[in-house]
Amino acid sequence: MGGTHKESDAGDSNNTSGEYASIALLEQIRRRGRVWRDLSAQYGVENPDPPWKVCLEGTCEALAVQACALPVLERRWAEDELSETLYQGVPFPERQLLALAHTMIERGLFGEDELARRIEKVGERLNSV
């Protein structure tokens, strides 16, 4: 995603050491989740990107405006580091999503338990018939 940034963003990063602790909830998704590359191949879908990718783009953009809950540079740097460590081997855009969720938890924008509860609710909704 094309990032845009402000000079002041550079000093906002909470974690620039590259030492990220794994988050159990996201680790479980990393291990268990089926990535678009596999799903699209299985179902014969030609779209190279999952339908939710564009929504993820929207979330990343929206987080960087107005209240600026998560500056672009901080998000991108965390994504770089997480992509080469905890989420190494996860394809794009799944790793972008994991990195975003990880950064938001680490930044205190929401808690792991809170996200777990929301995932459960959303899962029930999306899987209801």
Place this chain on the structure above:
Amino acid sequence: MAKKSPGEHKAAPMVEEVSDFEILELAVRELAIEKGLFTADDHRHFTEFAHSIGPLPAARLVAKAWLDPKFKKLALEDGVTASKEVGIDWLNPTGFGTPSDYTDLRVLEDTPTVKHVVVCTLCSCYPRPILGHSPEWYRTPNYRRRIVRWPRQVLSEFGLQLPENVEIRVEDSNQKCRFMVMPMRPDGTEDWSEEELAAIVTRDCLIGVALPRPDRKQNAQRPVHKAIHPVQHDH
């Protein structure tokens, strides 16, 4: 092959299961809205913008410039004004207030002795309003680090072998300025229309890692190489 009856429509295949990632995306978004980090309306605007962009306007700009010397001069002198002629309001691309600093767009003209290529070493700045979403490889630390140090080597990995007498200029995108490349018009395209020309100006040509060819209308698939040394943003 079974004959289709008139009006019969076969739906495109769909993924028939909900993935954990799909659920995670929605959960993150809902929590963010609930906590007031942004509004649902903000999100809808950005998502619609993200849906609407692609590389076609930039390809049209190049094709138009190849055909019209006056427009070419304008494009090289004032990319922002030229982009309006291909339907992009660079200064207000989303139409609802931009999140970023789309203050300038520069079009870099390749010549027989100069080849331009674009990067964002800091993150992944990209001329999205006119070129759409950046490819995965453009975002990787591997590309971002190496293209500025060993451009000839990296371009050769993209299948672009340049003679030694061709100078390579790497433009680093920044807070104030985004770049796109205007490659040279290839031989064998004489008498082509703007539409035909635009079709061979692929995304990769506009970033500068490929050259337009009369027989190629798609970007090549690229392997994504992992950086040898893990990235450390310690500055």
